[in-house]
Amino acid sequence: MSERVAVRKTYKLFIGGKFPRSESGRSYLVQDSNVSLASRKDARDAVVAARAAVQGWAGATAYNRGQILYRVAEMLEGRREQFVALGVPADEVDAATDRWVWYAGWSDKLPQVYGGANPVAGPYFNLSTPEPTGVVAVVAPEAPALLGLVSVIAPAMVTGNTVVVAASPSAPLAAVTLAEVLATSDLPGGVVNILTGHLTETVPTLASHLDVNAIDLTGVTDADLAAELEVGAAQNLKRVLRPAPADHDWFADPGITRMTTLLETKTVWHPKGV
Amino acid sequence: MFEYAPAPESRSVVDIKPTYGLFIDGRFVDPSDGGSLKSINPASEEVLAEVAEGGPADVDHAVRAARTAYEQVWGPMPGRDRAKYLFRIARIIQERSRELAVLESLDNGKPIKEARDVDLPLVAAHFFYYAGWADKLAYAGFGRPPTSQHSGPDPQPLGVAAQVIPWNFPLLMLAWKIAPALAAGNTVVLKPAETTPLTALLFAEICQQADLPAGVVNIVTGAGETGRALVEHPGVDKVAFTGSTEVGRAIARAVAGTRKKLTLELGGKAANIVFDDAPVDQAVEGIVNGIFFNQGHVCCAGSRLLVQESVADQVLESLKRRMARLRVGDPLDKNTDIGAINSAAQLARIRELSDAGSAEGAQRWSPPCELPERGFWFAPTIFTGVTQAHRIAREEIFGPVLSVLTFRTPAEAVEKANNTPYGLSAGIWTDKGSRILWTADRLRAGVVWANTFNKFDPTSPFGGYKESGYGREGGRHGLEAYLNV
Numbered sequence: 001m002s003e004r005v006a007v008r009k010t011y012k013l014f015i016g017g018k019f020p021r022s023e024s025g026r027s028y029l030v031q032d033s034n035v036s037l038a039s040r041k042d043a044r045d046a047v048v049a050a051r052a053a054v055q056g057w058a059g060a061t062a063y064n065r066g067q068i069l070y071r072v073a074e075m076l077e078g079r080r081e082q083f084v085a086l087g088v089p090a091d092e093v094d095a096a097t098d099r100w101v102w103y104a105g106w107s108d109k110l111p112q113v114y115g116g117a118n119p120v121a122g123p124y125f126n127l128s129t130p131e132p133t134g135v136v137a138v139v140a141p142e143a144p145a146l147l148g149l150v151s152v153i154a155p156a157m158v159t160g161n162t163v164v165v166a167a168s169p170s171a172p173l174a175a176v177t178l179a180e181v182l183a184t185s186d187l188p189g190g191v192v193n194i195l196t197g198h199l200t201e202t203v204p205t206l207a208s209h210l211d212v213n214a215i216d217l218t219g220v221t222d223a224d225l226a227a228e229l230e231v232g233a234a235q236n237l238k239r240v241l242r243p244a245p246a247d248h249d250w251f252a253d254p255g256i257t258r259m260t261t262l263l264e265t266k267t268v269w270h271p272k273g274v
Numbered sequence: 275m276f277e278y279a280p281a282p283e284s285r286s287v288v289d290i291k292p293t294y295g296l297f298i299d300g301r302f303v304d305p306s307d308g309g310s311l312k313s314i315n316p317a318s319e320e321v322l323a324e325v326a327e328g329g330p331a332d333v334d335h336a337v338r339a340a341r342t343a344y345e346q347v348w349g350p351m352p353g354r355d356r357a358k359y360l361f362r363i364a365r366i367i368q369e370r371s372r373e374l375a376v377l378e379s380l381d382n383g384k385p386i387k388e389a390r391d392v393d394l395p396l397v398a399a400h401f402f403y404y405a406g407w408a409d410k411l412a413y414a415g416f417g418r419p420p421t422s423q424h425s426g427p428d429p430q431p432l433g434v435a436a437q438v439i440p441w442n443f444p445l446l447m448l449a450w451k452i453a454p455a456l457a458a459g460n461t462v463v464l465k466p467a468e469t470t471p472l473t474a475l476l477f478a479e480i481c482q483q484a485d486l487p488a489g490v491v492n493i494v495t496g497a498g499e500t501g502r503a504l505v506e507h508p509g510v511d512k513v514a515f516t517g518s519t520e521v522g523r524a525i526a527r528a529v530a531g532t533r534k535k536l537t538l539e540l541g542g543k544a545a546n547i548v549f550d551d552a553p554v555d556q557a558v559e560g561i562v563n564g565i566f567f568n569q570g571h572v573c574c575a576g577s578r579l580l581v582q583e584s585v586a587d588q589v590l591e592s593l594k595r596r597m598a599r600l601r602v603g604d605p606l607d608k609n610t611d612i613g614a615i616n617s618a619a620q621l622a623r624i625r626e627l628s629d630a631g632s633a634e635g636a637q638r639w640s641p642p643c644e645l646p647e648r649g650f651w652f653a654p655t656i657f658t659g660v661t662q663a664h665r666i667a668r669e670e671i672f673g674p675v676l677s678v679l680t681f682r683t684p685a686e687a688v689e690k691a692n693n694t695p696y697g698l699s700a701g702i703w704t705d706k707g708s709r710i711l712w713t714a715d716r717l718r719a720g721v722v723w724a725n726t727f728n729k730f731d732p733t734s735p736f737g738g739y740k741e742s743g744y745g746r747e748g749g750r751h752g753l754e755a756y757l758n759v
Contacts, residue, residue: 113415118749120731121399128735128749213740227531234526236695237519237538237741256417257759264697264739265746268714270724 011035011172013042013196014179016049017189028197031086031173038197043164043205046193050135050162051211053190058132058160062108069104069158071185073097079181086173088146095251096150103154106259110159114260123272130263132160133239134213137206139199141219145171147250149178152218155258157191164193164212166203168219172196200225208232214239214262221246278601281608283386288377290472294325296332296495297478299339300488307331308496313471316383317605317614317649325471328494333463333503336492340434340461341509343489348461349431353409360405360456362484367398370480374473378445379605381472383614383650384568386606396730397449400748403732404453407753411458414750416759429757431459432535433511438501438525440517441467441616442571442672447516448474450747452491453732458756460512461490465504468497469617502528510534514755516573518670519696519741537745537755539573539737541670542698545691546576546727547713549684550585552703556725558592561676564701564727566600566612566654570674571620573742574699576727578667579656580687583680590658590678597654598641612674615650624652624673631657631666636677662693670696684709688716697739701727720746 012019013036021027024039036042057065076083076097083093111130118126136156141148145168156163167175179194195202199220207215207229215233220226220243233240241261293310295302307329312321328336348356367374374397375389384393407414412428435455439447444466455462466474478493494500498521505513506528512535515525519540529536546564548557564576581589605613615621632638636657645651652673660667660677667677681687691700700719702710710724720738723729730736735746745755 113417118731118733118735120729120734122729122731124726124729126731126734128751133739223531230530231527234523234530237523237526237540237743239744242533255759260416260754264718264720265735265737265751266714266717266720266722266739267735268722268724269726269729269734270710271726 011176011196013038014176014183014192014194015042015046016052016193017183019179022197030169031171033173035172035176035196038195038202040201040205042195043202044209046164046195047135047206047209047211049190049193050164053162053188054132054134056188057157057162057191060160062111065158065160066104066107068186069100069107069154072181072187073100073104075181075185076100079177082177083146083174086177088174092144092147096147099147099150100154103158107158110256110259114256114263115265118267125270125272126267128265128267130159130260131266133262133264134161135211136161136163136214136216136262137203137209137212138163138165138216139203139219140165140167140175141244141250142168142170142221144250145174146178148219149175151250151254152216152258153192155254156216156262159259159263161214161262162191164195164206166195166199166206166219169196169198203229204232208235210236212238216241216262218244278609280604282604283376283379283606283608285376285380285606287373288380290323290377292323294323294471294475294495296326296328296336297475297491297493298332298336299492300482302478305329305332306335308500311468311497313381313469315380316616317646319648322381323472325475325495328465328496328500330503333494333500333507336463336494337434337507337509339489340463340492343487344433344461347487348456348490349459353411353459356456356459357405357408359484359486360401360408360453363480363486364398364401364405366480366483367394367401371398374445374476376606377476378473379613381470382441382444383605383616385610385613387608387610388568393443393446396732397445400446400449400732401453404457407750408457411753411757414753416754416757429759432756432758433460434509435460435462435512435514435756436504436507436510437462437464437514438505438517439464439466441470442568442573444470445473445477448477450516451514454747454752455514455756456490458753460756463492463494463504463510465494465496465501471495505529512756515539522743535755538743539745539747540741540743541696542573542575542738542742543578543668543670543694543696544574544576544699544701544719545578545580546701547687547691547703548579548581548585548589549704549706549709550582551705553705554585554589554592557589557703558596560701560703560725560727561593562596562600565676566674567728569612569615569652571616571672572728574721574728576699576701577671577676579676579678580681580690581678582687583682586680593656594639594641597656600641600654602643602651602653603646612654615652615673618650620672621650621652624671624675627666627669627671628655628675631660631664631677634664634666636660636664636666662690668694684713688713692716692718695741698742699723
């Protein structure tokens with residue numbers, strides 16, 4: 001009896017809820033695997049998918065979004081060993097799972113914490129409500145590959161934004177495996193789209209894309225590239241989250257700034273009277 | 275039209291000096307490397323005063339003064355004491371509000387009744403509101419700071435704020451910038467608009483009168499280059515700008531790659547949507563207020579009227595009748611509804627876009643209206659037969675010019691309202707509550723006025739979606755721009 005030959009996995013992009021190869025047909029060798037090398041066209045396709053998903057995701061109830069994020073945590077917990085086998089430390093997988101749970105609960109609380117009635121000096125009803133800004137491009141941190149990725153995706157999408165994320169170029173397997181988690185969590189296609197490959201290839205396209213509303217530069221370590229991307233983002237006045245400091249502690253309490261920077265506040269006035 | 279006897283507000287309450295220096299480190303100083311510019315009364319073209327034009331060395335001087343004040347005085351000061359200075363300023367503004375209102379009207383061209391009844395009360399209220407926040411920042415609801423930036427249990431100020439403001443509401447925009455910045459513990463260098471520097475300079479005197487520590491507020495007058503030097507100065511930690519989207523973009527590029535926190539309040543092209551069940555008389559008042567308030571020099575002006583086709587004729591007839599009763603003329607006359615256009619340059623811009631409206635095929639209408647011979651004037655104007663492709667439906671005119679479009683269904687109204695790169699404000703007129711909420715949910719705009727328009731309050735956040743900028747002014751949201759949260 002010969003030993004069973006294992007079935008290997010092909011690691012591909014995650015766009016619009018599907019797993020396509022790069023339209024360029026290219027891949028690169030990393031973590032002993034051939035991983036799709038996303039092109040500028042893939043980045044644009046991902047934005048199209050993300051835009052198409054905005055109305056449904058932003059329009060879903062906060063309760064429903066929270067349920068789906070919690071489902072992501074359940075799925076992630078179930079694949080704990082798979083991430084460990086990819087080289088993600090067990091405590092990082094646990095922290096990433098707990099972070100999904102933490103953000104899941106924010107979906108129907110942030111609008112209360114961050115919005116509310118304003119006591120204007122006159123006979124008016126006046127209410128401020130946070131709303132998603134739309135499509136958010138995210139550069140995930142190089143490391144930690146899973147916790148860093150979860151810590152930038154979840155705060156962007158829990159409030160109703162859709163996301164195009166450029167995964168860690170040196171450790172993309174955790175990102176592609178996370179895509180499998182997302183694909184089995186009732187998350188509508190296009191809400192999260194994951195690109196693997198070189199940041200210099202995809203991110204400038206996202207930064208200057210006129211149908212992207214915000215960009216999170218967290219994972220950009222090259223200061224010149226970060227400045228160049230911010231200049232690109234200025235063209236349509238994207239909301240910008242600047243790069244995280246090198247010593248950022250991903251295990252610490254993340255605060256709410258990541259969520260609030262990617263929100264718009266809408267204030268509605270109406271007179272009171274009989 | 276009824277004839278009213280002239281009812282001019284006296285300008286003797288204001289003592290305008292022939293020349294003004296820069297207000298740096300608590301004193302008025304001559305510019306070291308800048309020139310000067312003249313501020314004129316747009317209603318008469320008379321020169322009101324000569325003001326300094328700050329150069330790069332002056333800006334540097336002001337930023338260093340603000341830095342020293344931040345590190346040695348204002349930063350370490352307990353919030354309750356910062357609050358008391360802000361309360362003092364609010365009180366002095368109330369006490370001197372007639373003087374400030376007349377000066378604002380003279381320098382800007384806005385009707386005295388608006389400066390007196392809208393601008394000044396809001397300015398004082400804004401300082402009162404933020405004064406109370408100065409010792410309550412930990413309660414402002416921003417949560418705990420991320421651990422790696424953690425420097426204490428309370429939100430911390432940013433440092434020196436560079437603030438550049440426009441000419442449409444000179445003193446109100448100053449209040450929106452300075453009050454939250456100071457409450458949060460920052461010091462400021464503010465550049466007023468080139469054409470309307472005088473109330474900011476009077477505000478500098480108020481700071482002296484309040485014994486505000488030197489260097490906490492610095493006022494550097496000048497034009498675009500002065501503003502650029504301020505925004506690009508490496509010593510500032512925060513940039514806040516209100517003005518055009520074009521300049522906002524340039525500022526966003528200028529601060530790229532720096533640690534400067536940026537908030538922008540930019541242009542708009544608001545839709546004012548009138549549904550077929552709206553009370554017509556109220557809606558017409560709202561339309562008039564939306565586009566003719568402050569000569570239409572309002573970033574959140576309701577400059578696109580979207581009226582449901584079935585009531586379009588009725589609304590337009592009523593609107594024209596109302597417009598024929600608007601009084602255009604001397605801003606200091608208490609009966610005046612529409613004052614002077616702020617500058618020759620702005621008047622040229624309004625004329626250029628209005629001519630484009632006619633050239634592109636829209637129908638222009640203005641009531642018979644006698645305009646003064648001297649000064650800058652533009653009659654209230656509406657365009658009908660406007661399509662979404664017309665420049666007057668897409669570009670911000672920033673003048674008393676309304677573009678009228680029609681729609682058939684609520685979905686079409688929303689589609690047209692959102693068909694713009696801007697997203698500052700919007701209006702909804704209908705008697706049906708559920709329709710208001712349905713529509714408000716779908717409008718991509720930061721402020722939605724339902725059955726009202728152009729209402730402002732210091733507790734109520736104001737700011738835009740999309741290319742109308744980011745960040746909010748007013749309310750506790752307004753503190754976020756000046757804290758390390």
